[in-house]
Amino acid sequence: MGTFPEWVEARPIEKTDADAWAALLSDVQVTDQTGESYSAEDLVEELGDPKLDAARDTVGLWVDDVMVAFGVVYWRKNLVDVDRLGTDSAVRGGWRRRGLGQALMTWIIGRARELHEEHHPDVPEAELNTVVISTNVGAAALFTGLGLEECRYLFTMQRPLDLPIPAVGVPEGLRVVPYEPAYDEALRLVHNEVFMDHWGSTPKDEETWKVWFTGSRAFRAGLSYLVLDGEQIVAYANAYEYEADTAATGIREIYVGQVGTVRSHRGRGLAAVALTALITQAAATGFERASLGVDTQNPTGALSLYERLGFQQHSRWTTYRLALT
Template sequence: MGTFEGWPVGIDARPIDKADAGAWAELLAAKEKVDQEGENYDADDLVEELSDPKLDAEKDTIGLWADGTMVGYGAVRWRANVIDVDRVGTEGTVHPEWRGRGLGAALLPWIIRRAGEVHAERHPEVDGEVNTGAISTNLGAHDLLTSHGFEECRYFFHMQRTFDAPVPEVTVPEGLKVVAYDPAYDRRLMDAHNEAFMDHWGSTPKDQETWKVWFTGSRAFRGDVCRLVVDGDKIVAYALGYEYVADTEATGIREIYIGQVGTLRSHRGRGLARLALAELLTESQRTGYQRASLGVDADNPTGALGLYERLGFTQVSKTISYRLPLN
């Protein structure tokens, strides 16, 4: 698949493979310098992403090349399970030095078209939409997306806290205990996560394959700092942490990213998410992390934003989620 139609003169468009991971990482590093989204990737991160069994790189990715340099890319990702709407996740960017030359205007229709094909292939029984996101300060992305019919639909805050201030002490309720992650808990943890996030926008039940790739099987997962609250043999709350080596290399700060925090509905209102998170923060500080970060839905139904603020997190940026209905 060496050629695609409709690209500006001098641009070669082809699927991304693992041999392209280094060039892809260089493109994302250039993007981060300008867009300041707080996300850094190395080649190994991207090889891992291309290893996702639910990503058909030949069909679902495209790299744009000029004189041997990757100057843009797009990717489309499907989900095994849907609840109400098939929200097809998409991503893409154009190298800052190549913006304003029509690459984004050519790339976005490819993404929309492929997302529509994925929806028709995987979940035609429900309504579908293309989902993508961009940091709120990226006005160029906003203009491009809205000009193609996308609308803002959700807002997410990226929050951070250092360990200069002490982590609040939290008491473990009688009858419960806090434990570190152990692989023996893995299936129960996935089930707890699926139950806890049933009422969260955009969340869908994770199957074991997805769970292993993106959650506890990720190279960034740090089970030693993760904390689970258990009631007998049942996980009722949890906080999971990840460390991205590329972020540390780019910032010089060792950061624990809190990817998931959840509590079963049956145990909400007892401060268990706060307990799991405080225990994770305490262990992270003890083991040498300098900062913690997380992302939160501004309209999270469980009041997570207030919880994080009370634990010392402050907002550093906002990401906008955009949607385009698929007919």
């Protein structure tokens, strides 16, 4: 599996490794203050992605019975322009600066090139994208040294739910309803249309939607809201609860995964309508905090919307890219 230091065992990640993988990510959370915790169940779900060939697209690095680092590479079925391959990787805090990060990235870059050739060889442009929190200065230096360049910036934002929630009126002729499975396919198509002009976004096929969005074990249908014009979805806000985060922090948090408004109805405050419905219901059902992530260059002005609704910056993340072709 590539060239790794001889003092580690490198092998694909299996579902039986989920507890060790979760322990590694817990260590990374403490070291880098990512605010992200995972249970073994969360990670087993990720390995269940039908497009992920765990035997070829994942690697765990082990010392004795401890997973000290890992890497995963993801490909996308549907493209808009560039074939952007995603990756996730980390090294335990106490095992950094020993060459593991460099070896991981070398393997990741090689595997990303293979995936491009396997799935989208006719697409002329391909790049690797990876994201790192600002507190991990070692990773930033590693990426720069390997030729990756900064390209986008993301804020995670938080809002205590004991603060007053602004009243947002629903425009005449429209109505707000909780998510129901009957709306699922229409919501997928609306999401694809809404995010078509967002950097790096690609149309979500049914399989991807089921695995990572409304089919995720973290999805909370009763806290997700749709704005309807007749029976047409014109805006929405999807809610997720990551129980491992609650276990780690003691704070029950609702995560706003996706918010959007179709082009024909923009400029009417409908994203705010859906989002306030979500956080109002979350507060009423015992959640203490809401959080979300936003691209600082979001073309729809999402950052200013979230600030108006009381969300404040909590952490800063940078997306790096490396041209593969």
